[in-house]
Amino acid sequence: MKITKIWAEVTHASMYSNYVFVIAETDEGLIGFGDATLDGLEFEVVAAVNNMGSKLIGKDVLEDQLSVDGGGGGLITAAAASGIDIAMWDLKGKALGKPIYQLLGGAIRKKIPVYASFNRAIRDRTPEGFGKFAKELVAEGNKALKCHPFDGVSWRTPLDDQKRLVDEGCDRFIAMREAVGDRIAIGADAHWRFDLKTALYVADKLKPYHPFWLETPIPEKKPELLREFRLQSGVLVAGGEMQTGAEAVLPLLQQGCLDVYMPDIRYVGGITGMVKMNGVLETYDVLISPHNMCSVITCAASLHMAAVMKNFMHLEYHPAEAPWLREFSDRYWDVEDGCFTVPEGPGLGVNLNLKLLKEHPYEKAKPVRLNMLGA
Ligand SMILES: [Mg+2]
Secondary structure (H helix, E strand, O other): OEEEEEEEEEEEEEOOEEEEEEEEEEOOOOEEEEEOOOOOOHHHHHHHHHHHHHHHOOOEOOOOOOOOOOOOOHHHHHHHHHHHHHHHHHHHHHHHOOEHHHHOOOOOOOEEEEEEEOOOOOOOOOHHHHHHHHHHHHHOOOOEEEEOOOOOOOOOOOOOOHHHHHHHHHHHHHHHHHHHOOOOEEEEEOOOOOOHHHHHHHHHHHHHHOOOOEEOOOOOOOHHHHHHHHHHHOOOEEEOOOOOOHHHHHHHHHOOOOOEEOOEOOOOOHHHHHHHHHHHHHHOOOEEOOEOOOOHHHHHHHHHHHHHOOOEOOEEEOOOOOHHHHHOEOOOOOOEOOEEEOOOOOEOOOOEOHHHHHHOEOOOOOOHHHHHOOO
16 A cells, blocks of 8 residues: 655644644555644645655555654654654554554553643633633543643743732632632643742742642753752643654753653654653653643544553643534544543544535634743
8 A cells, every 4th residue: 555645734723723734645545644733834844744745655554664754854844744654653553454552562541531721722811710611621521620820921021020920820720729629630831931939939839739730830941940940849840842852851851850741742753753752751760741732633643652651641632722623523532531532443543524624724823832932
């Protein structure tokens, strides 16, 4: 079975995002799907998918090595290579009639604990709004939530109105805890916004309300500060969602900067890259909680990996940012008793509706990530 075509479709997902889906066709009519979404750089990624995908045309789905090298072009080629890799695994699974987790050695678990991450879904950003939204998510079956409460804070403007903004962020977290009680796990993502002093101040304020972690408190390009924070704060520290490969996390691992690593299957090299990353992280015996912005494709790919990772903690997911996102595919995940189920169909176990994708073409979005990096 030979690959005949690889291309990308850009689909409007919400006011914050457009998805870049990779689609691969074979001479026997099988179609494989991948996700190469990179907010704000959609068409640069499309060009990279076209360029890198062309090298695989004519290759045999089962006989040939189908990994592509994403090195050299930063996040753009990392996303393209990751999306292509996921599509290749989808094709392999479909050609063999097996779900991907079986090709990865078989499942340790099939019920995958997830947490609802809701930065983009919430509209009322008052503490009361956070508390109310948290209650709604718990009523839907969620047992773990993550908020991104520190609007407007930046380590670059420490003399501004920072204390008020930081306190407001803490108040949003505390309102969630008070709304849902102690049995629901709640994490906080700081989006690289703090210096060390602010990060320690926040940790002290939130500790009585036991966050399951504080995520990316300090830019990762300052590993010595991150390590200091981890040692002093007494809270679990998570990060690493934008790292593109196993070698990129080595400085963080060697200096003991994080308790939990959050590789994203869209940047780390797809399933092949995530297998390599998993091996490195397991060697250092740290926790793994994959970052997942949750198109159905990244969600499915991440679930197959979560099924086979020994040090897996829980998987991120995002409540649908727009109603049509549920219609793009023949399967969608809803939380059930705090978990998603690993799909059993061949390949990823989910297929996109190409006609519907074209009905929601690219629209300009607020470039959240590029602003958020702050590093
Ligand atoms: Mg994050």
